[in-house]
Amino acid sequence: MLEFKSKVVYQIYPKSFKDSNGDGIGDLRGIIEKLDYLEFLGVDYLWLTPFFVSPQNDNGYDVADYRRIDPLFGTMEDLEELIAKADKKGIGLMLDMVFNHTSTQHEWFQKALRGDPEYMDYYIFKDGRPEQLPTNWESKFGGPAWEYVPYLKKWYLHLFDATQADLNWENPRVREELKSILRFWKKKGIKGFRFDVVNLISKPEVYKDDFEGDGRRFYTDGRHVHDFLKELVRDAEIEDMMTVGEMSSTSLENCIRYSNPDEKELTMCFNFHHLKIDYRDGNKWELMEPDISALKELFNIWQVGMQQAKGWNAVFWCNHDQPRIISRLGDDRKYWRESAKMLAASIHMMRGTPYIYQGEELGMTNAGYESIDRYRDVESLNYYDIMLKQGKTKKDALEILAARSRDNARTPMQWSDKDNAGFTEVEPWISLPDNYKTINAEAEAKDESSILSFYKKVICLRKEKAVIAEGNIEFLDKRNPDVLAYRRMLGAEEIIVLCNLRGKEAVFNGNVELTTYEKILGNYAKEGERLGKLRPYETVIYEKMRIIP
Numbered sequence: 280m281l282e283f284k285s286k287v288v289y290q291i292y293p294k295s296f297k298d299s300n301g302d303g304i305g306d307l308r309g310i311i312e313k314l315d316y317l318e319f320l321g322v323d324y325l326w327l328t329p330f331f332v333s334p335q336n337d338n339g340y341d342v343a344d345y346r347r348i349d350p351l352f353g354t355m356e357d358l359e360e361l362i363a364k365a366d367k368k369g370i371g372l373m374l375d376m377v378f379n380h381t382s383t384q385h386e387w388f389q390k391a392l393r394g395d396p397e398y399m400d401y402y403i404f405k406d407g408r409p410e411q412l413p414t415n416w417e418s419k420f421g422g423p424a425w426e427y428v429p430y431l432k433k434w435y436l437h438l439f440d441a442t443q444a445d446l447n448w449e450n451p452r453v454r455e456e457l458k459s460i461l462r463f464w465k466k467k468g469i470k471g472f473r474f475d476v477v478n479l480i481s482k483p484e485v486y487k488d489d490f491e492g493d494g495r496r497f498y499t500d501g502r503h504v505h506d507f508l509k510e511l512v513r514d515a516e517i518e519d520m521m522t523v524g525e526m527s528s529t530s531l532e533n534c535i536r537y538s539n540p541d542e543k544e545l546t547m548c549f550n551f552h553h554l555k556i557d558y559r560d561g562n563k564w565e566l567m568e569p570d571i572s573a574l575k576e577l578f579n580i581w582q583v584g585m586q587q588a589k590g591w592n593a594v595f596w597c598n599h600d601q602p603r604i605i606s607r608l609g610d611d612r613k614y615w616r617e618s619a620k621m622l623a624a625s626i627h628m629m630r631g632t633p634y635i636y637q638g639e640e641l642g643m644t645n646a647g648y649e650s651i652d653r654y655r656d657v658e659s660l661n662y663y664d665i666m667l668k669q670g671k672t673k674k675d676a677l678e679i680l681a682a683r684s685r686d687n688a689r690t691p692m693q694w695s696d697k698d699n700a701g702f703t704e705v706e707p708w709i710s711l712p713d714n715y716k717t718i719n720a721e722a723e724a725k726d727e728s729s730i731l732s733f734y735k736k737v738i739c740l741r742k743e744k745a746v747i748a749e750g751n752i753e754f755l756d757k758r759n760p761d762v763l764a765y766r767r768m769l770g771a772e773e774i775i776v777l778c779n780l781r782g783k784e785a786v787f788n789g790n791v792e793l794t795t796y797e798k799i800l801g802n803y804a805k806e807g808e809r810l811g812k813l814r815p816y817e818t819v820i821y822e823k824m825r826i827i828p
């Protein structure tokens with residue numbers, strides 16, 4: 280049985296982590312250079328986003344060869360060295376398997392384009408006339424989800440970019456190919472896998488128009504998804520590896536099934552509902568103040584719901600698709616340090632496996648780009664055009680991108696106050712925010728009161744206290760509009776976590792006698808402390824005092 284409950288995962292976006300060869304792009308040797316830093320932080324696994332051969336239209340989520348390393352990032356020898364050196368430090372590598380779709384450059388798709396029926400059945404092709412789309416579904420990156428191939432007189436499905444063709448999981452040969460890829464990487468010493476949008480793999484039997492939405496209700500958590508996952512995990516023999524599924528627009532019921540160990544599917548799931556609390560009417564491209572009550576309710580539903588049915592959450596605020604949480608729910612200026620630490624505590628003390636996205640542990644902020652030339656992400660560039668076509672001004676569209684673009688998370692890791700933040704010696708592939716002079720790993724590593732030091736402490740606490748790794752959770756003061764509060768319990772052990780989510784004072788009104796607890800960690804100095812009263816973005820972690828007979 281995999282021991283995973285006390286583990287912490289660190290996500291690396293290789294392209295933006297560390298450039299070792301002076302081409303402005305991060306690479307595998309850059310990660311090797313920084314292994315000491317990752318050991319110092321105390322993480323157990325590294326999830327690396329895709330570095331396989333790819334045309335990079337979606338920064339590697341368009342894989343053209345699942346078994347080869349893109350020369351942009353290095354060689355197989357570099358990866359083997361990374362696996363071995365990380366292993367010596369007790370750190371396991373998790374690879375990102377993009378199995379919902381391949382790049383149209385993949386040899387399977389190329390053969391399909393040449394009309395080979397065996398490979399056409401690897402994808403989802405539909406007969407049709409050029410003016411008649413098979414369904415009205417929308418691609419998640421904007422525009423229709425179908426692309427026409429005139430000489431084949433067929434459309435193919437792409438839920439993402441037109442260069443990312445959806446695989447046909449109904450075809451057993453496709454499933455065999457994917458299992459063999461997993462076996463290949465397992466043999467190399469890889470310790471886990473993250474499966475990209477894996478709840479979208481099972482498409483409907485009949486394709487019909489969606490008059491209520493963009494089509495997602497027909498393929499999300501689809502009819503065979505649980506069977507496909509069970510078969511994949513069983514046949515590729517990865518039951519004892521750390522596995523996490525990225526579940527797009529999913530439901531609690533399905534995530535319970537994906538992650539309950541009795542089902543033998545995955546170790547845990549990512550869901551994104553808590554990161555949509557500032558989408559107006561569910562639309563990512565319409566800004567709104569975060570709805571804190573909705574956030575609290577979602578944590579309650581997912582944390583308690585998964586606990587009741589033996590499911591397991593991946594808990595996180597940040598990844599390579601999300602704007603930086605400090606700029607979103609915190610205050611990246613006046614209360615930068617306090618709010619970053621509060622957000623760290625809020626997640627790291629929860630029930631589930633915490634994921635830290637590179638730079639989050641430093642309090643890295645959104646990019647703050649003021650011009651469209653700075654953006655690189657396919658989704659951001661597509662939506663900029665769509666927003667202009669919808670009648671938004673350039674200024675408004677840029678304001679929306681500044682808050683919502685995935686590039687906010689993809690700026691280079693801020694290692695030091697040197698040129699290009701010590702990430703590269705040349706112009707980086709994407710530009711840096713100016714604040715690297717003050718927000719950087721070198722400065723924070725020396726400072727006991729830094730955000731980085733606080734992350735080290737919360738990681739350590741999870742390893743020291745079984746109640747954090749394994750205890751039950753119960754939310755407190757649920758109606759409080761400002762304070763997120765919960766209790767973790769395991770036998771006689773108990774901790775209470777209070778987080779003020781606002782930039783003003785707030786009061787905790789839970790029915791708890793705080794005098795019977797002692798503070799074990801907080802983000803403010805002792806001076807000015809008042810029980811149950813929280814300063815702006817204050818967090819306090821209390822432990823129940825033991826009564827010694």
Ligand SMILES: O=P(O)(O)OC[C@H]1O[C@H](O[C@H]2O[C@H](CO)[C@@H](O)[C@H](O)[C@H]2O)[C@H](O)[C@@H](O)[C@@H]1O
Nearest residue numbers: 337340377419439475476526527528529551600
């Ligand atoms: O917002 P959701 O519907 O809940 O979906 C979650 C994320 O799904 C997509 O992300 C992943 O797949 C993409 C295609 O391979 C890739 O571009 C991305 O980097 C992957 O993480 C979607 O692109 C994200 O915006 C959603 O957050």
